Amino acid sequence: xxxxxxxxxxxxxxxxxxxxxxxxxxxxxxxxxxxxxxxxxxxxxxxxxxxxxxxxxxxxxxxxxxxxxxxxxxxxxxxxxxxxxxxxxxxxxxxxxxxxxxxxxxxxxxxxxxxxxxxxxxxxxxxxxxxxxxxxxxxxxxxxxxxxxxxxxxxxxxxxxxxxxxxxxxxxxxxxxxxxxxxxxxxxxxxxx
Numbered sequence: 001x002x003x004x005x006x007x008x009x010x011x012x013x014x015x016x017x018x019x020x021x022x023x024x025x026x027x028x029x030x031x032x033x034x035x036x037x038x039x040x041x042x043x044x045x046x047x048x049x050x051x052x053x054x055x056x057x058x059x060x061x062x063x064x065x066x067x068x069x070x071x072x073x074x075x076x077x078x079x080x081x082x083x084x085x086x087x088x089x090x091x092x093x094x095x096x097x098x099x100x101x102x103x104x105x106x107x108x109x110x111x112x113x114x115x116x117x118x119x120x121x122x123x124x125x126x127x128x129x130x131x132x133x134x135x136x137x138x139x140x141x142x143x144x145x146x147x148x149x150x151x152x153x154x155x156x157x158x159x160x161x162x163x164x165x166x167x168x169x170x171x172x173x174x175x176x177x178x179x180x181x182x183x184x185x186x187x188x189x190x191x192x193x
Contacts, residue, residue, distance in 0.1 A: 026084065027082045027083065027084045027096050027097075028046060028047075028082070028083055028084070029046070029047040029048075029080055029081075029082060029083075030044035030045060030046050030047055030056075030058070030080070030081055030082075030083045031044065031045055031046075031047050031078060031079070031080060031081075032044055032075045032076065032077050032078060032079050032080075032081055033045055033055045033077070034055075034077060035074050035075065035077060035102070037074055037103070037105065039059075040059060040060045040061060040070070040072055040105070041057050041058065041059045041060065042057075042058055042060070042074075042075065042081075042095065043055040043056070043057055043058075044056055044057075044058050044081065044083060044093075044095075047080060056090075056093055057093070058081075058083050058093040058094055058095050059093070059094050059095070060072035060073075060074065060094065060095050061094065068107070068108075068109060069106075069107055069108045069109065070105075070106065070107050071104065071105075071106045072104070072105050072106075073098040073101045073103075073104055074098070074101065074102050074103050074104070074105060075095070075098040075099070075100060075101065075102060076100040076101070076102045077102075079098070079099050079100035080099045080100075081095050081096075081097060081098050081099060082095070082096045082097040083095055083096060084096045102116070103115060103116045111123060112124070118190065119189070119190035119191060119192065120190065120191045120192070121192045122191075122192065122193045123193060125192030125193065127192070127193045128183050128187055128192060128193070129183065129187030129188045129189045129190070129191060129192050129193075130187065130188050130191045130192070130193055131186045131187055131188070132186060132187065132188050135185060135186040136186050139181055139185065139186060142178065143178065146175075146178055149175055150175060153171045153172055153175055156171065157171050
């Protein structure tokens with residue numbers, strides 16, 4: 001069994017030394033086998049390589065691993081990407097260009113985000129959708145109108161002796177209450193913060 005792994009390692013070294021992907025300054029077309037969005041890496045295989053069991057790990061950032069800021073385009077699995085070896089090192093490959101994007105990820109300081117075809121999530125999205133200003137203004141105007149109506153009722157009411165509040169009750173009979181607002185009434189569910 002140990003000989004199998006040794007043979008595999010030697011074959012891999014031979015393959016790497018003869019692949020155009022590892023030649024100085026060259027970009028090479030590869031097919032995406034899988035994507036790890038947490039580690040910002042993907043498994044690729046050269047587009048013209050027949051063995052589907054063979055893959056190389058490529059990263060999406062060409063700079064050092066622990067970066068405070070990045071913007072990366074994650075490719076669709078089975079799509080084509082351009083890759084390049086960093087300093088011609090076959091064990092340090094990065095994705096230089098993505099043909100089909102599944103999502104964009106970014107980090108700037110403590111702020112993170114993901115953009116997909118269905119929406120945007122900033123800092124995990126735990127605060128819900130971003131309010132739509134026109135819907136918020138509409139709800140505020142409705143509340144203000146109700147308060148103004150109530151104010152007019154009170155300012156037009158004159159207490160009468162011995163009516164037990166019947167005049168006030170009659171004046172309020174035309175005033176209706178508001179329904180409570182929900183997140184869905186005002187939020188854009190495609191942009192979460």
